[in-house]
Amino acid sequence: xxxxxxxxxxxxxxxxxxxxxxxxxxxxxxxxxxxxxxxxxxxxxxxxxxxxxxxxxxxxxxxxxxxxxxxxxxxxxxxxxxxxxxxxxxxxxxxxxxxxxxxxxxxxxxxxxxxxxxxxxxxxxxxxxxxxxxxxxxxxxxxxxxxxxxxxxxxxxxxxxxxxxxxxxxxxxxxxxxxxxxxxxxxxxxxxxxxxxxxxxxxxxxxxxxxxxxxxxxxxxxxxxxxxxxxxxxxxxxxxxxxxxxxxxxxxxxxxxxxxxxxxxxxxxxxxxxxxxxxxxxxxxxxxxxxxxxxxxxxxxxxx
Numbered sequence: 001x002x003x004x005x006x007x008x009x010x011x012x013x014x015x016x017x018x019x020x021x022x023x024x025x026x027x028x029x030x031x032x033x034x035x036x037x038x039x040x041x042x043x044x045x046x047x048x049x050x051x052x053x054x055x056x057x058x059x060x061x062x063x064x065x066x067x068x069x070x071x072x073x074x075x076x077x078x079x080x081x082x083x084x085x086x087x088x089x090x091x092x093x094x095x096x097x098x099x100x101x102x103x104x105x106x107x108x109x110x111x112x113x114x115x116x117x118x119x120x121x122x123x124x125x126x127x128x129x130x131x132x133x134x135x136x137x138x139x140x141x142x143x144x145x146x147x148x149x150x151x152x153x154x155x156x157x158x159x160x161x162x163x164x165x166x167x168x169x170x171x172x173x174x175x176x177x178x179x180x181x182x183x184x185x186x187x188x189x190x191x192x193x194x195x196x197x198x199x200x201x202x203x204x205x206x207x208x209x210x211x212x213x214x215x216x217x218x219x220x221x222x223x224x225x226x227x228x229x230x231x232x233x234x235x236x237x238x239x240x241x242x243x244x245x246x247x248x249x250x251x252x253x254x255x256x257x258x259x260x261x262x263x264x265x266x267x268x269x270x271x272x273x274x275x276x277x278x279x280x281x282x283x284x285x286x287x288x289x290x291x292x293x294x295x296x297x298x299x300x301x302x303x304x
Contacts, residue, residue, distance in 0.1 A: 002237045003056060003218050007160040010152045017158035025155050025164070028131070036133035042111050045123040045300060047072070048137040050130025052167050054160045055238055056218015057145045058177045058199060059128070060091050060266070061286035066141075067100050067125045069293060075111055076127035078104030090239060090269040091127070097269075108134045123300065130171070131162055139299055142171040148219065149183030168192060173295065175288060195292035201226035202283040203262065211262050212254035216240030216270070223264055227282065231257045242271055251278070 006014045047070075049063045067074050078089035089104060096102045103110040107129055114124055123138075130140060151160035168174065173193040188194055205211065207228055215223045216236035224233050232253055236242075254261045261279040263271075268281035 002235065003054075003160070004157070006158075007054075007151045008148070010154070014152055014154055014158045018154065021155040021158040024157065028162075032131065032133055039133055039136050040108050040111060041136040042124065043115050044111075044121060045138040046111065046126055046135060047123050047139045047141065048126045048129050048135075049141050049143060050126075050128050051143050052130065052161055052163045052165075053144070053148065053151060054156060054162055054218070056222075057143050057148060058222075058284075058286070059143045060094065061199065061284050062141075062143050062175055062177075062197065062288070063125060063127045064095055064098055064100065065286055065288055066296070067095070068098065069296075070123050070125065072122050072125045073101040073103060073114055074125045074127055075103045075107045075114070077107065090266045093269040094265050095127075107132065111135055130167075139173075139296075140171045142168060142174045143177065144174060144186075145177045145179060145219075145222070146182045146186070147179030147222070149186030172299065173292075175292065177286075193295060195289050195295070197286055197288040197292075200285045200287075202285055203227060204280045204282065205260050205262065210257065210259040212250070212257055212259040213262050214250050215264050215267055216242070217264055217266060223282075227262065231259050240267075240270070242267075247271060247275060247279075 047066065049059060049066060051057050051059055063074060074095055076092055078092045092102045092104045103114065107126060111124060114120070126135065126137070129135065130142065150165055153159060153161070153165065155161045155164065169189050169192070171192060173195060174188055175195050175197050177197050177199055201223070203211070210229055210231045211227055212232040213224050213227055213230050214234040214236065216238060217223060218238045220235040224230060234250060250261065263279060263281050265281045265284065268276065268279065271279055
């Protein structure tokens with residue numbers, strides 16, 4: 001679904017939904033407690049890259065950077081699988097294109113499978129799963145977008161939070177993706193190491209080329225604002241599965257405006273192969289500050 005418009009603001013509708021949020025939270029805690037029974041402890045170190053926001057913070061490029069740095073396999077659920085993405089999901093396909101070993105499906109089952117590879121001892125990177133207690137995590141890292149912060153600060157469905165803000169205290173570190181317009185009143189616990197990352201969107205077109213942008217991600221406005229000379233745009237629901245009719249309309253709209261088509265890498269993975277020459281994607285170059293890598297290496301040494 002599209003990210004609800006009230007997720008970033010304390011609107012009357014958000015307040016109306018607050019009682020539902022309380023029920024949601026109580027139910028989620030019961031499930032958490034039940035699933036925690038018999039949590040699996042891997043012989044290999046598990047690094048969980050998660051969030052407490054419901055999608056759209058830019059976690060996947062962070063997962064890719066950390067997995068590449070450690071030469072680690074990635075385990076992930078593989079959200080919204082389809083034939084267009086090899087039945088593994090757009091994020092998994094995107095990571096696999098980078099040369100990473102990606103295991104999609106039940107995370108616990110895949111971690112157990114990787115544990116049986118006796119000759120391998122590198123850490124395992126778990127994409128998401130901060131709220132999943134079935135696997136013991138050695139290091140938990142939360143990702144936030146500086147421009148989104150905690151959104152309106154409310155729990156689902158009144159706001160974007162999966163857990164209350166105090167859940168950040170369970171993390172070993174936080175990575176904040178910088179934004180030109182930081183969210184006001186976005187504060188983190190003082191005792192949690194905080195590191196910053198910078199994302200730069202690199203268009204495959206010249207700056208003077210007119211662009212028609214489309215995206216089906218959590219917060220498409222972030223993507224649109226990162227581009228120059230956009231003369232048309234179309235937002236879809238997160239992980240949207242494009243139909244032939246959708247793509248025909250997009251192509252026709254771009255042609256009428258004399259613009260080139262551009263989307264995100266995740267969206268590009270969900271369009272038919274025969275259209276991938278006509279529709280290009282913008283690279284997101286994510287750079288995490290050097291202090292983080294020093295911290296990660298030290299943290300892993302302490303785990304031995």
